Amino acid sequence: MAPTTTLTDLPPELLLDITSYLPTARSVSQFGKASKNLHAFVEKDAWQTFNRTRFPSLQYDGHASHKDAARTLTTLSIAWERRAFTARYVEPNGEIHAYPGDKRVERWKRPKGQTIGFTPQLDVYEDVGTRWRxxxxxxxxxxxxxxxxxxxxxxxxxxxxxxxxxxxxSAYEGRDDVTTLHLLHSHSDEGGQRLVTGTANGDLRLFSLPGTAGDVPMTFFTTQGLPVRSSTLSQQSSSAPLLAASLGDTRLSLYTMDSSQSKIAPSSSIEIHPPAMSNDEKRKRLQRIWSTQFLSPQKLAVGIGPSDQPIHVYDLTSSGLSRDASRKFGLQNNDLELSHLDISPSAAEVKKPSTSIYPIRPLPPSSTGSGSDGSVFLSGAYDSTIRLHDLRSDRDVEQSYTDPTDDSAIYSLLPRGQEQVVAGTSRHSLLKVFDLRLGAKCYTYLDAATGTTVESETAVKRDWNLFLKPHNTSNTFSAAGGRRGSYYSRGSHESSVYSLASSSPSSPFLYAGVENAVLELGFTSALDRHQDPAFFQPWHVSRKERRDGNEGLDLAMYDQTAGTVKLFTQRSVSETRRSNGNALDFPTVEGLDERWRVGSGP
Structure with a gap:
C-alpha cells in the first residue's frame, strides 16, 4: 500500500502556487494554522507571495516583515475602496527650528505680501527601520x-x-517664490535634510538643513538668471544624482549634483521649441516648456505646448542630453483621428488637436514587470484629459481618462501603483480619482465576504471626485496649533490643486498643495478600533480639539460609479464616533465609510 501524501509533503514550488490563489490575508493565515510546518512556510514565504500576487504594484519588498506589510496593504485597500480618510491642514507647529541661524520659533508666520496665496511645491519620502512599525x-x-x-x-x-x-x-515674497522642490533621500544626514529648490527669480540651489545648530551649506547651479519653471531629480544609489531643469521658456539644462562644489554649471543644455502649428503669433508666444520628468536614469520627458506633439522624450548619453528628441507624442492616434470622418488620410489634411502638457509621471514598478523601466507613463493636459503612453508602442496614446462632469485642466498627477491615478485640477479645489484598469484588480475586501475574486472584467469601475475644502461654509477651522479661521478662507475659498505627493504606493498618506495651504489625507476609518499601528495612533479627540476644529475637515465628493453621479458629504469625526455607525442615528451609504452621507453640495 502506497504511503499517504499530505499537504505538507508537497514541494515548496507547489505550496507557493497554492498560496497565489488564496484571495485574502485571512485565508493565508488560516492556511498556516493547519500544521507547524505550514505555519513556518507561511511566515517565511507565503506572505511575500500573497503581497506580490494580490498587490503587484503596491507591494513593498524592502523589508522582511511581509506579514505586517500584508496587514498594511489590505487595510489600506479597504480604506481606499470605502473612501475612508481623515483630512487635516499641515503647517509647522510645536518644535520649530528656523534657518539660517537655528532660531526657535513658537509660532510659524505665514508669508505676506503676495497678491494671491502661495502655491505649494511638495515632496515626501519614507525610510523603514529594522521593524515594520x-x-x-x-x-x-x-x-x-x-x-x-x-x-x-x-x-x-x-x-x-x-x-x-x-x-x-534677502528673499522677497512674489519675486523669490519657490517654483520647484526636491528632497534628497539620504540616510546619513544625522537629523538634517538636503534639498534642491528653484525660484522664479532664477536661483537654483542645493542646501542642507542641519540637524544641530550651524550654518546652511549651499551649492548654486548656474541658470544665467533665467526663471526656473520646472525640474526633476534622478536619484540612484550607484551614481551621483542628476538634476534636469527647464529655464525660461525654452531651455533645458542637465546638472550632475556635487555638494562639495560651491557652483555647478550644466553638463549639457538644449533649446526646445514646439513645432509651429500655424501663423497665429499669439499662440506661438504662449508656447513654452511646462514640465520635466525623468522616466528612468536614461530617459527624460518634457511637457510643452500648446502643440500637437506636446511630449518630447530625450535620451541621456555619456555626453549629456541628446540634441534631438528620440520620441514625440501626439494627443491621439491616427486611426482615431480619421475614425469619425468618411475620408482617407490622403483625401484631406486632418487638423490635429493641440494642447499643453503639465504633469508627466511614470508608472511605478510592478511584480509583473510592467512599467518598471519608465516605458509606461501618464500625462495631464490643459484639455482636462489624462493619457497613458508607452514608449514600446507605435501608438501615441494607449488609454485616455476624462471626467464628463468637469473640464478643468490637469495640474498634478499621482499614480497609486498601477491601480489608480489621482489628479489635481485647475478649478474648484477638485481632486479626481480614476481607475486605471491595468489588468485584474488583484485584491478587494469584498473577497472576504463572497469567497471569490473580483476580476477587472466584472468589477465595477469606480471613479470619484473630491473637493479639498470644507463643505460646511458656516464652520471655520483652525490651522494646526493656530487660531480659529487663521488662513485659507476656510469653507468658501476655491483653488487649484498644484501638487500631489505620497511617500510610496503603500503609504496611507496623501498630501495635496492648494492655494495657501497643504492638506494631509490619511486613509483610515474613524471607527476603526484596530487601525494599522505602523501609521496611526488610537483616536483620542479632546473637547478642545473638537471646539477648535482640529479633529479634521469635513469634505465633499461626488461618485461616478456605473455612469451615475451622486453627491456625498462627510459628517464630523466626533458625530460619527458618537453614533458608532449606528443606522438608527443616521443612515449610512452602502459600500462607503460611515462618515459619508448623501449631501446637497460642497
Whole structure:
C-alpha cells in the first residue's frame, strides 16, 4: 500500500502556487494554522507571495516583515475602496527650528505680501527601520519664498515630530517664490535634510538643513538668471544624482549634483521649441516648456505646448542630453483621428488637436514587470484629459481618462501603483480619482465576504471626485496649533490643486498643495478600533480639539460609479464616533465609510 501524501509533503514550488490563489490575508493565515510546518512556510514565504500576487504594484519588498506589510496593504485597500480618510491642514507647529541661524520659533508666520496665496511645491519620502512599525517620514513644502520640512518618526504607535524652516535673508515674497522642490533621500544626514529648490527669480540651489545648530551649506547651479519653471531629480544609489531643469521658456539644462562644489554649471543644455502649428503669433508666444520628468536614469520627458506633439522624450548619453528628441507624442492616434470622418488620410489634411502638457509621471514598478523601466507613463493636459503612453508602442496614446462632469485642466498627477491615478485640477479645489484598469484588480475586501475574486472584467469601475475644502461654509477651522479661521478662507475659498505627493504606493498618506495651504489625507476609518499601528495612533479627540476644529475637515465628493453621479458629504469625526455607525442615528451609504452621507453640495 502506497504511503499517504499530505499537504505538507508537497514541494515548496507547489505550496507557493497554492498560496497565489488564496484571495485574502485571512485565508493565508488560516492556511498556516493547519500544521507547524505550514505555519513556518507561511511566515517565511507565503506572505511575500500573497503581497506580490494580490498587490503587484503596491507591494513593498524592502523589508522582511511581509506579514505586517500584508496587514498594511489590505487595510489600506479597504480604506481606499470605502473612501475612508481623515483630512487635516499641515503647517509647522510645536518644535520649530528656523534657518539660517537655528532660531526657535513658537509660532510659524505665514508669508505676506503676495497678491494671491502661495502655491505649494511638495515632496515626501519614507525610510523603514529594522521593524515594520519603525519608520521615518520626511515631508517638505514651499510657502512663498520659504521651505518647511517636517520629520516624523513612528516607533511602536508613538510619534515624534520636528519642524525645520528655511528662508533666505534677502528673499522677497512674489519675486523669490519657490517654483520647484526636491528632497534628497539620504540616510546619513544625522537629523538634517538636503534639498534642491528653484525660484522664479532664477536661483537654483542645493542646501542642507542641519540637524544641530550651524550654518546652511549651499551649492548654486548656474541658470544665467533665467526663471526656473520646472525640474526633476534622478536619484540612484550607484551614481551621483542628476538634476534636469527647464529655464525660461525654452531651455533645458542637465546638472550632475556635487555638494562639495560651491557652483555647478550644466553638463549639457538644449533649446526646445514646439513645432509651429500655424501663423497665429499669439499662440506661438504662449508656447513654452511646462514640465520635466525623468522616466528612468536614461530617459527624460518634457511637457510643452500648446502643440500637437506636446511630449518630447530625450535620451541621456555619456555626453549629456541628446540634441534631438528620440520620441514625440501626439494627443491621439491616427486611426482615431480619421475614425469619425468618411475620408482617407490622403483625401484631406486632418487638423490635429493641440494642447499643453503639465504633469508627466511614470508608472511605478510592478511584480509583473510592467512599467518598471519608465516605458509606461501618464500625462495631464490643459484639455482636462489624462493619457497613458508607452514608449514600446507605435501608438501615441494607449488609454485616455476624462471626467464628463468637469473640464478643468490637469495640474498634478499621482499614480497609486498601477491601480489608480489621482489628479489635481485647475478649478474648484477638485481632486479626481480614476481607475486605471491595468489588468485584474488583484485584491478587494469584498473577497472576504463572497469567497471569490473580483476580476477587472466584472468589477465595477469606480471613479470619484473630491473637493479639498470644507463643505460646511458656516464652520471655520483652525490651522494646526493656530487660531480659529487663521488662513485659507476656510469653507468658501476655491483653488487649484498644484501638487500631489505620497511617500510610496503603500503609504496611507496623501498630501495635496492648494492655494495657501497643504492638506494631509490619511486613509483610515474613524471607527476603526484596530487601525494599522505602523501609521496611526488610537483616536483620542479632546473637547478642545473638537471646539477648535482640529479633529479634521469635513469634505465633499461626488461618485461616478456605473455612469451615475451622486453627491456625498462627510459628517464630523466626533458625530460619527458618537453614533458608532449606528443606522438608527443616521443612515449610512452602502459600500462607503460611515462618515459619508448623501449631501446637497460642497
Amino acid at each position: 519603525h519608520r521615518d517620514e520626511t515631508l517638505a513644502f514651499s510657502a512663498g519664498a520659504e521651505v518647511c520640512v517636517r520629520k516624523k518618526s513612528r516607533r511602536n504607535g508613538k510619534e515624534s515630530v520636528k519642524w525645520m524652516t528655511y528662508r533666505p535673508l
